Amino acid sequence: MKPHYLTPLFSPRSVAVIGASDTPGSVGQAVFTSLVAGNFQGKLYPVNLNRKVVGGFPAYASVRQIDAAIDLAVVATPIRALPAVMRECGRHGVKTMLLAKDFSDSVPLERELLAESLALARRHGIRVLGPVVLGMMRPVAGLLASSYSGKVRPGNLALVAQSSALCAAMLDWADSKDIGFSSVVPLGEALDVDFGEVLDFLVADPFTQGILLHVHHIHDARRFMSALRAAGRVKPVVVIKSGRFEEGDDGLGVLARRVDSGEVFDAALARAGVLKVSTIAQLFTAAKVLAANYxxxxxxxxxxxxxxxxxxxxxxxxxxxxxxxxxxxxxxxxxxxxxxxxxxxxxxxxxxxxxxxxxxxxxxxxxxxxxxxxxxxxxxxxxxxxxxxxxxxxxxxxxxxxxxxxxxxxxxxxxxxxxxxxxxxxxxxxxxxxxxxxxxxxxxxxxxxxxxxxxLQTPGPLEGKREEPDLAGARALIRTALAEGRSILAEREAKAVLAAFNIPVNPSALAHSDDEAASLAEAMGYPVVLKIDSPDILYKSDVGGVELNIGNEIALREAYHVIVTRARLARPEARIDGVTVQPMRKRRYGRELVVGVVHDETFGPVMTFGAGGVAVDLLHDQTIALPPLNGFLADAMIDRTRIGKTLAGFKHLPAVDRDALREVMLRVSEMVCELPEIREIDINPLLVDADGAVVLDARLALAAAPANGKRYGHMAIMPYPSDKVKSLTLRDGTPVSVRPVRPEDAQMQQAFVAGLSEESRYNRYMSSIKQLSQQMLVRFTQLDYDREMGLSMVRERADGGEEQLAIARYVTDPDNESCEFALVVADAWQGRGIGPVLMTMLFDAARDQGLKLMHGEVLAGNKAMLKLMHALGFEVKPHPEDRSLAVVSKRLSGDAPGGSTGE
CATH class of the missing domain: 3.40.50.261 (Succinyl-CoA synthetase domains)
Structure with missing residues (x-):
């Protein structure tokens, strides 16, 4: 894979310091002095309009006068000069830029200059770090482009922080403890280069063995989570968070107000496999212990x-x-x-x-x-x-x-x-x-x-072999409500959406009069429950809009009129459609629970679980997690609550049907994956006992779907792409399945590699490995489907297990426009047209992700693979530096790739 596009920023061969100076106390003097004192091995070029020499180096009046390529420009000029500097750097072909001054307190005019400069940077393809007052350091390379005056030791920890002040404090503390760094990256406002991109670089950085993060806010949750999960798989990552409980969108219901941003951030970190700490001392202690492999x-x-x-x-x-x-x-x-x-x-x-x-x-x-x-x-x-x-x-x-x-x-x-x-x-x-x-x-x-x-959990929105939901019906209900300008579904509508996803609900029927209510109750059988039906009343009990355990027609007619009267007095402006009639569920040993979804402005949908009924506000017993869920994650949510400890049997209470509870949670997770319009869900109470689970009441809030056009674009974590699962029959009649790789495929992949011939292993891995290392197994089976794909062709064995016949995969390049691919077919299954089938499906997956180019390297001696590449329309060229390799590439545009699959 080609080098990361931020390599010129972190490992530049040439650096121009624009605004370099000999003036004591100036940022330009501090930064240039640090670079010289750090023994930077690349070329240094001071740029100063008024000086011929700075620090003993020949100075240039402009970047355009430098007769050499510039990887990194460090800018220490006043902001009024920034647009002109950006134009000159763009014309000269500068690749990256560090804004080594803080413009956060600038007046509006200067903010406009900064915005203009960033627009110029995008036009010229310059990536910009900052603005940040502390600068940036790469101690392992002698690159100290910083105004920091203390000592920074080289080491194997990377420090990425949003606050320059906190970063400086961490560096001072680390020096006293003899802790060194591979990189120190204060992000500042992160107007261009952000967490996700820096983490992507550090994941593959051989000098970095552990990563320390200070986070205040996140701009791009999907990119942040993808990069953080990629880092968490291979290196210990420790995070400290500031601003944990900032005010945000309280949402529409009380459920949203019981979840704060700090809890959501903790849940996101847990799903990323990283460790959260509360103090700087804990940050470094945890990093040292994890890096020592404890x-x-x-x-x-x-x-x-x-x-x-x-x-x-x-x-x-x-x-x-x-x-x-x-x-x-x-x-x-x-x-x-x-x-x-x-x-x-x-x-x-x-x-x-x-x-x-x-x-x-x-x-x-x-x-x-x-x-x-x-x-x-x-x-x-x-x-x-x-x-x-x-x-x-x-x-x-x-x-x-x-x-x-x-x-x-x-x-x-x-x-x-x-x-x-x-x-x-x-x-x-x-x-x-x-x-x-x-x-x-x-x-x-x-x-x-x-x-x-x-x-390790990569659950799909449609996990396992459960009954398919009625997606069309649910979407029609939601579209109708949004078209009418409504953001809240009536209870009966909310239950209809839940039922479309096969969640058991207590049925609700709408009555427009006491006569209709009596007729419905007679059909259902007494006792019944009456509830006011209004799209404008979110919580019916707040207006006296609920009557329980109605045992006969006389009581029902009286309750009907009492409910309507109370609601009209309490909310005269509300539209009242009537009263719903529901069976009165009596379960002696039932537990009342709450399952819900709230919307976080950064991470999107967040699931909640805890004690329901009146206890929801009294006990504050809840846990949260980012969807999508699977059985492991649902069980983990249940087990972290106090009410969860009573579900297995408690004193006189028999154990509940935990499978039924888990199924409801998985179905709710499925709903929020498939229906991006859902803003909030409040299922309270969910009644669970030994005979199963049933939703007694539900509220559902809506908003227009995000306009990014991507499937699951509203999710911080990409679900398992179940739409890529296909069942096929080979021409010899063998039934096979093609599906995206899962973490539990590790042993199957190890057996697949062990079963390859020595020639096939060498053709694929360009080495004589006998088996995959643990790190390679993790890398090949724990995929982030938002940036990579592995398609495995498997057949069912006689013992019920699976045998892998072939695998094709791609990994997206850092530019997010191209990808590198690999393909290997088991020796015993070669020559059956499997390769074209897998590659065709891989092309489709890459196109769906918006990629434009697929490329790879093939051993020149692997004639069968080169023939297949030609058949699929790849361009094949000799490798410019290694005659034993061929470079193959294909534009992912137009019609599907050519070549007969034979299947």
Whole structure:
């Protein structure tokens, strides 16, 4: 794949500093001095109208006088000169620009100059970073285009921040801790280059092993999430957020007002597989621990200590931080009973008594590590009579090298244990002066593991083999309401939309008079519920518009008139269409829940789940997640609520039908994926018991669909593209399916590669690999369908599993206009026309994404592939630098590619 288009910004071979100066205190002097002092290995060109020499370098009056290509222009001039500077840079062919001054407090005229300059940059194809007062740094390349006066060490962490002030504080803190950076990128206002593009560059940057982000606001949620998920798959990413609870759109209903922007941002980070922290110290600590490859596989912590007091305090800290104290298994308890003094604690924390010897420590810690119910062990040592801190430390270092689970070490004290701490530092063990810091890190690792599990989920809007929804019917209802100028559906309409997606609802029938209501109730059977029907009244109970448990016709007629009268008195301007009649659902052991959707201005639709009925405002028991959901994500939402703990059976209450609840949540997720006009959904209550789930009441708010024209363009996370799934029959009669690759295909892909001949593996991977590495498996199966596609042809085996016959994939180039493709067919299935079928479908997918060019490299000796490329209309040329390769490319425009598929 060709280099990222931001390479000239982060790895320039030539830099022009426009406004470079020798004037003390000026931005131009500070930036140029930093570049010279940083020992930048490329060419430096100072540009100054009034000086012939700046800092000992020949100066130029204009960029146009420089007789060389310029990768990066650093601009430190007043804003009034910026449009002229931009024109000169555009004519000279400058590729990228850094605005190293802050224009955020400019007067309106200067803002107009900035807008004019950015328009010129777009016209000339110049990418612009900033404006940002701190500049930008690439310490690993000696590129310090910054006015920062402190020391910045080279290292393997990248820091990307929106605030220059916060970035400077982070750099100062990092210097005191000997932390270095591959890149330091303050984004400032991010008027052009934004988070997503910078993250895309850092994902493939070999100098970056971990990424630290400071985020205040997001411009492009889809690009941000795509880039963040791509980074989270291969590198640890830690995020700190400012402005968590800024005012936003409260929405139409109370459900929207119970969800704040900070919670939505947290949910987005969880789906991206990254870790959120609250302080700068936590940011760097988490990054160092993750970069050192410390990982946990769950949230359960065991504590081993030689003293009850420190153990109890540590346990209190764990509970306060939401860390689960592991319950030791019976075999572990039995082993410790044999090995420890009789007065040991017989539980977690494991108090092994004050005089614990090094071997007693090792025995207890090893037993906890071997317990399947333990995910990590915190070892606390207090120097007491009979203890040996250094020998104990040496045994812990050796045990950590043997163990697959992490050990967190906290040797309390100062002078007496300093030698042990030095040993831990040299051995790169996770050690902490206080146990609560260790517990914080464990909690962060557990959250990171949970988020990485969420990252693996790529659910589709139509997951599995469930009954198809009535999309046409739902869309017709919504179109009618919007055409009438209505943003709220009546309850019966909302239930009709839910029913179209096969969500069980309590039926509602509209009555325009008490006679009609009596007739409907007779048909349904008493008792019934009456509710006012008005498109202008969102919450019927607010106007007394609900009467429950009506048992006979006399009571029904009276209730009908009472409801209408109350509503007209409370809301005289409201249009009242009548009263709906519904069966009265009585379920003795039912739980009232709420399932909903709210709209976030940045991330789009957000799903909510929690306790419903009157408890919705009393308990504030809810969790949120970004759709689309699958079973794993729905279960995770349920399990994070207090009401969720009662669903499996609670005291006298029998367990509910969890499958039915999960199905409702998945169907609601499906609705918001397929119906971009949905702004809010409030299903409350959703009644669930052992016999299933039913919607008793529902509200649905609408807005015009986004005008971007893309399917799922309203979603921050691209759903699984189920529309690309096709069933085919090969010419020999073999039934096959072609579908986009899923994360659970990893082992199938590994078996596919292992089954290829050595020649086929070399033709595809240009190496003699026997199997894919874990990193390659992740890269090939965890796809972001918004920027890449993998189409797998599979057939069903006799045992019900799947066998992969072939795979074709493309990855979008950074320019978002072209893509690089690959194709490989199993040896036993070659010559059956599979290649043209897959490539034709790959062309269609690329066109759907708006791509214009597909290209790739083929070994010149791979005659079969070159023949196929010719047949499909690819242009084939010799590689300009490597005679063993051919370059193939095809414009994705006009009719479908030529060539007979033979299928």
């Amino acid at each position: 990982r946990v596989q769950g949230p359960r912590l065991a504590i081993v200590v030689n003293g009850v007091g420190p153990g109890v305090l540590a346990a209190d800290s764990a509970i306060r931080l939401g860390v689960e104290l592991a319950t030791l298994a019976e075999p572990t308890i039995a082993l410790l009973n044999d090995a420890l003094p009789r007065n040991w604690s017989r539980g977690n924390p494991v108090d092994i008594i004050g005089d614990a010897s090094p071997m007693r420590y090792r025995t207890a810690v090893k037993a906890c590590l071997d317990d399947p119910g333990v995910d990590g062990v915190l070892v606390i040592f207090t120097p007491q009579a009979g203890t040996d801190h250094l020998s104990t430390a040496q045994l812990m270092v050796g045990l950590q090298r043997e163990a697959s689970k992490p050990i967190f070490l906290s040797w309390l004290g100062e002078a007496k244990v300093s030698e042990s701490r030095e040993l831990f530092s040299k051995a790169r063990c996770a050690h902490f002066r206080a146990p609560e810091y260790a517990i914080e890190v464990f909690q962060s690792l557990a959250a990171y593991h949970h988020n990485q599990q969420l990252l």
